[in-house]
Amino acid sequence: MHKYIIRRVLQFIPMLFLVTVLVFGLAKAAPGDVLSGEMLDPNIPHEVLEQRREALGLNDPIHIQYWNWLSAVAQGDLGTSMQYANRPVMDLIQARVMNTVYLAIFSLVVTLAVAIPIGIYSAQRKYSLFDYGATTFAFLGLATPNFFAGLLAIWLLSFQFGWFPAQGTTSAVGLSGFELFVDKLRHLVLPGFTLGLASTAVYMRYMRTEILEIKGSDFIRTAHAKGLTKNSVLYKHTLRNALIPIITLLGFEFGFLLSGAVITEAVFNYPGIGTLFLNSISNRDYPVIMAINLILAVTILLGNLLADIFYAVVDPRIRYD
Amino acid sequence: MKGLKTYFYMEGDRVAKAVDGVDFYIDRGETLALVGESGSGKSITSLSVMRLIPEPPGKILEGSIKLDGKELLSLSDGEMRKVRGNDMGMIFQEPMTSLNPVFTIGNQIAETLIKHKKMTKKQAYKKAVELLKIVGFARAEDIVNEYPHQLSGGMRQRAMIAIAMSCDPKLLIADEPTTALDVTIQAQILDLMIDMKEKFDSSILLITHDLGVVAEVADRVMVMYGGQIVEEARADELFTDPQHPYTRGLLGSIPNIDADVERLESIKGQVPPAHRFPQGCRFAPRCEHAMDICRESNPELLETKSKHKVRCYLYEPLSGEGGQSHGTTSREAIRSTKS
Known part of the structure; x- marks a missing residue:
């Protein structure tokens, strides 16, 4: 087990390296650079720009530039933003990252809490009215784009019924303690459900299919032949096996939540990493784009690493291979 | 068992009469073999005894199955669960897939003991080690903590036998227990089954299509065809006449091996x-x-x-x-x- 984890962590390192190369390469491959915007200003002579390029190291060979960037990143220096008056990128991200984390966690908890019980219940009552209902919901959920589901939720649950706030993270200043918590939670409801909609559909379908498949397997027949109760067969023998593919999905879920957050946060005007990312793209704020790209990629890698380790905990066949 | 009928209701109102009026009895200590081609209804017969027929589409239509005078077909689901694994143990054709891959062997044996014999976890694991020794594992103390994928097919079938025999059942049902195994392992598993039967004073219902297996272990044989018994005799008699x-x-x-035949x-x-x-x-x-x-x-x-x-x-x-x-x-x- 320890060997497996160590091996898996070691595999993580070259992947991380590749990711930094890609993030850097993509930013470099995009047209223009930090000074492109200022080129349009006729008051700045061309020579001055060239001097500043030289000073910033933008004329250095590409590997030197990469090395400089990488060593800065390694020390926690993600550069400075251009759209926000040269504020360090790190500050910008720190100010927003927790909002996105709350949104992701809320969405994930809701997804699992809804999808897994419904998936199990659906499988238990295959082809029942409930099962058909859940299946219809799943396909609708999969087919509805995030932004549309978000707008629909705002129109219906916020404007028509007024149940939940439609934007931001808090509605009033000066709240504290439990009240603040509840207020934040209420703000999370609409974006959280919107963000989790597609995943809920996917997990529900996976859960249902897996349980149905495992129910027909030989070892479940053995479990019945041992005289175990229905619940013991379902919750011990079936579920433990059915959760294995769900864990793989969870590994991808981290990346999915963060990238989905870009659109969802924009729709709900939610001040997280996603809105920052979107703004940076429209303003060609490359240092911020690179930083967020890097964070996204590392999160996905970490998610997969965690999934692999957790996978081994659940499925003994993996540990010794 | 008397007049057992197990039918499967299929699409288009078709009815598959998988078991169509089967009677038999097994004496204590006896090994009864049920022989037939694939599709003759022998596995469905054995699953009917355990009441493990998937329902729907299957249904035990009529008949009577008695174990020590107790009518199994009139038991509630809950009561039947107390019989399965306790009074009757069953092993299957595919040892490779018949054990749950994510639980240790010990866990899977102990589970039955905890359910039926009301043992504590500790007692059950101790008993599991004993059982594994009885079915021929030299390293029983290690095997309890191992997972099915670490064992070979023959070893898994031994573990299945340990599970089936764990609660000292009156009847061991073996559905093609050696079909998926090597010939040398087959003989070992058959010997082990007979050994267990004697040690635990139980009986065996052996389902097989392999007449070699029948010759080796069965006391009495029933030949099944088309959901019905077509011949029943003592094993030696069936082979000679x-x-x-x-x-x-x-x-x-x-x-x-002695006859020189072209085909x-x-x-x-x-x-x-x-x-x-x-x-x-x-x-x-x-x-x-x-x-x-x-x-x-x-x-x-x-x-x-x-x-x-x-x-x-x-x-x-x-x-x-x-x-x-x-x-x-x-x-x-x-x-x-x-x-």
Whole structure:
């Protein structure tokens, strides 16, 4: 087990390296650079720009530039933003990252809490009215784009019924303690459900299919032949096996939540990493784009690493291979 | 078991009569073999005894299954669960997939003991180690903590036997227990089963299509065809004096090391699907001795010799057997055509 984890962590390192190369390469491959915007200003002579390029190291060979960037990143220096008056990128991200984390966690908890019980219940009552209902919901959920589901939720649950706030993270200043918590939670409801909609559909379908498949397997027949109760067969023998593919999905879920957050946060005007990312793209704020790209990629890698380790905990066949 | 009928209801109102009126008994300490081709209904019979028929589409329509005088078919689901694994243990054809891959062997043995014998976890694990030793594991203390994928097929079947025997059952049902194993391992597993039967003073219902296995371990044999028993006899008798043309066909298709034959005998045709049995004798379409009466009505299973029953019009029932007469052709007639 320890060997497996160590091996898996070691595999993580070259992947991380590749990711930094890609993030850097993509930013470099995009047209223009930090000074492109200022080129349009006729008051700045061309020579001055060239001097500043030289000073910033933008004329250095590409590997030197990469090395400089990488060593800065390694020390926690993600550069400075251009759209926000040269504020360090790190500050910008720190100010927003927790909002996105709350949104992701809320969405994930809701997804699992809804999808897994419904998936199990659906499988238990295959082809029942409930099962058909859940299946219809799943396909609708999969087919509805995030932004549309978000707008629909705002129109219906916020404007028509007024149940939940439609934007931001808090509605009033000066709240504290439990009240603040509840207020934040209420703000999370609409974006959280919107963000989790597609995943809920996917997990529900996976859960249902897996349980149905495992129910027909030989070892479940053995479990019945041992005289175990229905619940013991379902919750011990079936579920433990059915959760294995769900864990793989969870590994991808981290990346999915963060990238989905870009659109969802924009729709709900939610001040997280996603809105920052979107703004940076429209303003060609490359240092911020690179930083967020890097964070996204590392999160996905970490998610997969965690999934692999957790996978081994659940499925003994993996540990010794 | 008396008059058991297990039918499967399929799409389009078709009814598959997988088990269609089967009677048998097993004495304490006896090994009864149920033999037949794929699709003859032997596995469904064994699953019916455990009441493990998936329902729907299957259904045990009528009949009676008694274990030590207790009627199993009238038990509630909950009561039946107390019988399964406790009074009756079962092992299956596929040892590779019959154990849950994510739990240790010890866990899977202990689970049954905790359920039926109300043992604590600790007691159950201790008993699991003992059981593993009994079924022939030298490193039983390690095996309890190992997972099924770490064991070979033969070892897994041993573990399955340990599970099946854990609660000291009255009956061990073995559904093709050696089919998926190497020949050398097959013999070991069969020996182990017989050994267990003696040690735990239980009986065995052995389902197989392998007559070699039958010859090795069975006391009594029933040959099944088309959801019905077509012949029943003591094992030695069945091999020396097979009567039903189907049984003869089965025996004829075993390679004989002494005989120099160009081509092995085979029974022409296939088992008819269980929703489309012929009107008369179910074997008639494949039988080379079929007469007109065979295509019209299905013969009954009647005793033609002491402790030897056959479902065939070629044989006269023993005098005193009431009812139906089995035509006039003598047993010698079929012998002469056969050899």
